[in-house]
Amino acid sequence: MNLLLVEDDLDLGNGVRIALANQGMDVVWVRRLDDALRTLDGGTFDMVLLDLGLPDGDGLDLLFRLRRDRQILPVLVLSARDALNDRLRSLDDGADDYLVKPFALAELLSRVRALARRSYGFNDETIRMRGLALHEPTRGVIVDGEPVELSRCEFDLLALLLKRTGRVVTRRVMEEQVLPGGQANGSNSLEVHISNLRRKIGQGYIRTVRGIGYVIDVQSLARSASK
């Protein structure tokens, strides 16, 4: 994967470059907006990691130019500005994701991978998580090698949870996005769907966060189960 890193801070840029290179990614690191534009013209990249406050201009200018030229190149903004307005503005201007400094390396890596997945055409991909494999176009689900039959609602719920692996999906989001009729559907039907889903794919995957929502953890529940 070819990444363009636009970051003016020497230590941070170098650190990110080395960390990403350790993960087997090819990183071109530039420190100025001009250089970034020239480098983009000169090569092909899979993704841009973009700092906003650059010595010769605002990173948002680059974003604006990319989107004006109808380039769908994914852009992950790395910024010290954490106000909601700044984040919204970047996302509205066409950023695909926004990470506030300082960030954990693990989070940067997982967001880079998620972005890459999406840009490669997420819909064609099979999402794999531990023993689960979910293929969205065919609505097929395989658990530990065995195909499993799911209802439409159950499949949508599982897809929603798998796409946000490691993050809690709130009940409200699930009800709004998956259940027909949204929240008006009676408070109990979500639990019914989830318990059906658990029965079909096995108990170890979906964890309940009471009152808040559900999550599929990246690591197996065995860790907390052993306690």
Added chain:
Amino acid sequence: MLQGLAQRWKNWKQPSLMRRLLMAQMAVVALLWTMVIALLLYDSYEDPELLKYDKIFNTVLAIAQNMSGQPAAQQQTLAAFDAALLETVGDGDAASDSAPVMQVWQGDRLIYRSTAAVPVILNTALNRIETVRAGDREWRARTLASTTSDTRVMLAEPSVWRLTVTVMYRGFYLLPLVISLPFLIFPAWLSVRVALRPWRQVSKETSERGPADLTPLSYSPPHKELQPLVQSINSLLQRVRDSTSRERSLIADAAHELRTPLAAMRVNVEALKEQTTDEGQRELMGNLLRSNDRAARLVGQLLQLMRSDAVSGHGLPVMLALDALVQDRLAMIEGLASARSIELELVCDDHVPVLGERESLMSMIDNLINNAIKYSPEGATVVVRVSREGAQAVLRVTDRGPGIPGALRERVFDRFFRSPDQSQSGSGLGLAIVKSVVDRHGGEVALDEAPGGGLVATVRLPLAGADAPQHLQFG
């Protein structure tokens, strides 16, 4: 009763501009009247009433001359006239000290005297009021001679400050003063009160300003006396506003600038940590990362605090569902909780609308829940409740941590205050942010001991809706 009186006395004793003005007005009136009376007194001393009128002299002269052929009738008529004079000018008693004296001569013969008690009074010149010593007293005396005969008349009044006489005669000057003084006080009080109305307006507006509201006074009086006052208040407010915002942006900028080096430090240490397998080194790097976390959290909280304190709120208050907001934030933070093996639980009423700023409310919720997670022992459950109680939206966060001693429960809201027997790392800003956000939303926050141990933090915000009153302080 006694206390009420004491309070009233205290109020009354307190210096008052109104009273000063009233006193000054009264003093001026009293002074003017005193001067008038003094003038009258002086006048009546310099020119005693009796001696001023030539007609009185002429009448006496006429009586003396025309009746000189009949001495008995002359005596009688003069005595009657003298009595009439005594009645008008003196107090009617010929023996009194203040009684006037009349003496009439024809040639060198004294043909009439008011009383034998008073010796003969002789003027040195005719037709002039003089002070003459006679007996053991001083007199103001005037002698007038007839133009056709050798008859002379001398009238004299004792030379004293004849206050009583003057008061008696000039009472019509004094009486209005005595009567009008009390009546003057009310119009004076009223006029001063009306005149001071712009002043009260200014003081009312000034008192409405607080640390959160440093906008200039909206009332600009046209009055010459008040304009400088209002101008200096406004410029003071302006200076305070400038310096607060300078200070705030300095802190925000500094916090901002710290983020990039913190990120650099973190990324480099993490990359390094991945390259080494030495357990000792990994542990040291873990310590570095934790310190880095703390510094990053402090920076984030400083920014949150500066934003929630900002005088002019950038975000307008919007209608928010507190239940949904809490659910979202809990979903975001759950990763942190599960990393510490802490379970989160939300118990939630449906439809809890509040009017507020999304970002500040989010940072309030985050800080409350982060605290609860931080201080809970491993494996514990943090329970979050969102409910409606009357006209209030209530958020309760209950943890199973060590709690906070009662004496410190107010102080923990102070910035950078940390409980002394506190082993957890923290900035001491979390609850300050909560407090600041809650204050801005017209709510209240309280810490109590949870039943069964631990701490319960309760935030009450005004419920939004047509029937709920709002006390928002957004600039």
